[in-house]
Amino acid sequence: MTPLLANLNPEQLAAVTLPHVSALILAGAGSGKTRVLTTRIAWLIATGQASPLAILAVTFTNKAAREMATRLSTLTHANTRGMWIGTFHGLCNRMLRAHYRDAELPQLFQIMDTADQLALIKRLYRAHALDEERYPPRQLQWFIADSKEAGLRPNAVEAGDDFARAQVEHYALYEAMCRREGVVDFAELLLRSYELLSGHDAIREHYRRRFSHLLVDEFQDTNVLQYKWLRLLAGERTAVFAVGDDDQSIYAFRGANVANMQHFERDFAAPDQPVRLIKLEQNYRSHGTILDAANALIRHNRSRLGKNLWTSEGKGEPARVFAAPSDVDEAAFVVDIVRNLADEGVPLSEIALLYRSNAQSRVLEHALFGAGLPYRVYGGMRFFERQEVKHALAYLRLVAAPGDDGALLRVVNFPPRGIGARSLEQLQDHARGAGTTLWQAACGGVVGGRSGSSIGAFVRLVEKLRQEAGALPLPQAIEHVIEHSGLAAHYANEKEGQDRLENLQELVNAAENFLRESLVAASAPGGAADAADEGATDPLTAFLAHAALEAGETQAAEGASALQLMTVHSAKGLEFHTVFITGLEEGLFPHENSLNEFAGVEEERRLMYVAITRARRRLYLSYAQTRMLHGQTRYHVASRFLDELPKELLQWLSPQRRRAVDVDESEWGALPAAAPGYAQATPPAPAWRVGQNVRHAKFGVGVIVGAEGRGSDARVQVNFRDAGVKWLALEYAKLEAA
DNA sequence: AAATGTGGAATTTTT
C-alpha cells in the first residue's frame, strides 16, 4: 500500500480508488470528507489515470477551495496549478473570461456583489418610475436570483398573475440595464456559463474532452442551475465524484436542492455503468454519546437517504442540559461553565457558543464582557464590503470599465466635489434619453452650466487616473488611485478615518498577494498551457473579480485564544472540543418562521444535527424560559429537539448552593460534575408544546400553535379543527394529549 | 452635506 492510501478505512479506500465511474459519496459529519476528496485527486494523478489538467474540483466557498488546493499540494508532487479548483462562481468566471465573445459579454465585464445589485435595482426603479411600494426592490432581487438559479430568462419565466407579470417585466428591464453597463450578478455567472456550454457545441466538447474527472464538494448544497451545469459539463466519459451529506443540508432557503442527491444516481449513470454509492459513516471527531444524540435526533426526519454515524472511541460524557429562567441566566450559566473549562485547561478557542440567530449573541457577549472572557463573534462586515474599500474599488472599476454606472454614482461625488443631486439628475436624464451610460453622457459634455464643469472635471480625473495607473504595476496603481482620487486625503481629515486608511493600505497589500499568487500560477508548468487556451485577463480586472467573488475574512484579527461565537449555520464544517447550543426554545430553534415553511422543521432539525456534530468531547444544551426579543419579554417552552434526544444521553443540571447531595446514581453517576455550583437534576415534566395535538372537552381536537407565560399564567394557542384558533389558560382549560 | 428624527421590521448566508 502506498503512503497515499495509508490509514484510510475500507469505505474511504473504496471511494478514493473507485474506477472511472460516477459516484455519490455520502459523507457523514467528521467522516474525513475533505481527506477523501483530496486523496482521490492525488491518487488519480499518482497512478497516471488523470493529468492535473483533466481535473475540475468545485466547492461552495473560497475557503474550502483553498483548503483543498493546500492539502493537495502536500499530497502530490505533480503541479496542481493546471487544475481547475474553485468555487462554482470562480470557475464560471474563469470560463466566461476565456470565451467572453461567445458568451456575449464585454471583455472587461464587472461582477456585482449583492449590495451592488440592489443599488442597481434601485436605480432601475428610478429610471423607469417603478412602484417601490408595490414591488419592493429586495423582492425583485430575490425574484431575479430565483429565476436565474432555476435557469430561466425573463421570456421563460411563467407568470400566473399580474404581479408576477410585472416582476418578469422588471427582470427584463434589469437585464437590459446590466447589459448596457457591462455588469453581471452572481447568478448570472452561473447562468451565462451554462448557456455558453449549452449553446456552443465546440466549447462544450472542448471542456468535456478536457475534464475527465469532475469532483463536487458539499453536493447537498447545489442548486438546480449548478446541477444542470454539472450535467452539461459531464460528457459520456466523465467521472463525477460528488461528495455530500443530505443530513447537513441547511441552505434550502437560498436555493440548495437536496433532491439533487436523489437524482444523481439516475442522471449521472453511464449506459453500462451505474452510479456507485458509498457511505462514510465512521466518525473521527466525536465521542459516542454525541454521535448517538445526533443519530437519534436526525432519525425524526422523514426524507433522508439514511446514514448512521459511529465511532471506535468511547461514549464519553453525557450532554448537559440547562433550563435557565431567563436569557441572562442562560448567559451566566455559560460563563460559569466556560470559566471552569478554562481552569481545566481547555483553550478558549476550542469552545464554541452557537445560536440560531445573530441577535442572540448580544446577551452572551454582555455576560462574557462582564466576566472578562475574550471572545470572537463571527459574521458581520467583511473586508471587501467596507465602504472605504468599496469606494476605492469603484474608482478602479471606473478606470477598468467606465460604463459601470454603479461605480460612477458611488464616487462621482465622493470625496465631495460639488456634484449635487440636481446635476446628477440631469446627467441621468441625458443618459436615459440617449440610451447611453452615465460615463458616455458625462463625456459628451451635454450637461451645461456649473455642474457640467464639475462633472467634466470628474471625467478628466478618472481619465488621468486611468492613464497614470495604467503604466504602473497593480499594487502601485491602486495606491496611486487611492491617493489621487482624493480618498486618502478625505479619510486623513476624518475623525475616525485612521482605520479606514489602514484598510485602504490593506487593499494594496491584498493586491500584492493576489499578484504574487497569480504569478506563481502562470509560471508553473502547465499553467502556461492553460493560460494559452483561455486568453489572459488584465491584472486589474482579475483583481476586481477576485474582490467581488471573495468578500474576505469577516474579522481581520485571528489573534489570541478567544471563545468562538457564531450562528449554527456558520459553524458548519468546523469542530470544537466543547460546544454550547443555546436558545433551544420553540420559536427560536426551531425558528417560528420555519413552522410555516414547507419541510421547514426538517431543515431546522438538520441544523440542530449540524450543531451537535460540531462537538468533539463536550456538549451543553441550554434554553431560557424568558427571553427579551424585539424589545418584549417572550415566554418559550423547551425546543422539541430536546425531547427528541434520548434521555439516557442527557444530564439535566440545576444550580446548587451546596455540593450536589441528591445525585442520581445512574450510569453517569460517577462522571465528573459538570461544574461547581451545578448538580444533576431531574428533567422537567413534559410541557405542552407547539405542534402537539390536543383535545379539549368543548372545542374538540386541535394542534398547539403557540404558547406563552409560565406557572399560573401559562397559556397556549390552539388551532382547533372545528372551533378555530383560541388562546387557553392551562390552569383552567382541561387539555389532554390527542 | 452633515445631523437629527421617524417608522418599520427584526432567521439562517455564499458567491
Place this chain on the structure above:
DNA sequence: TTCCACATTT
C-alpha cells in the same frame, strides 16, 4: 430593543 432606511432639518 436595536438597527436600518429614509426624510427632514440645519
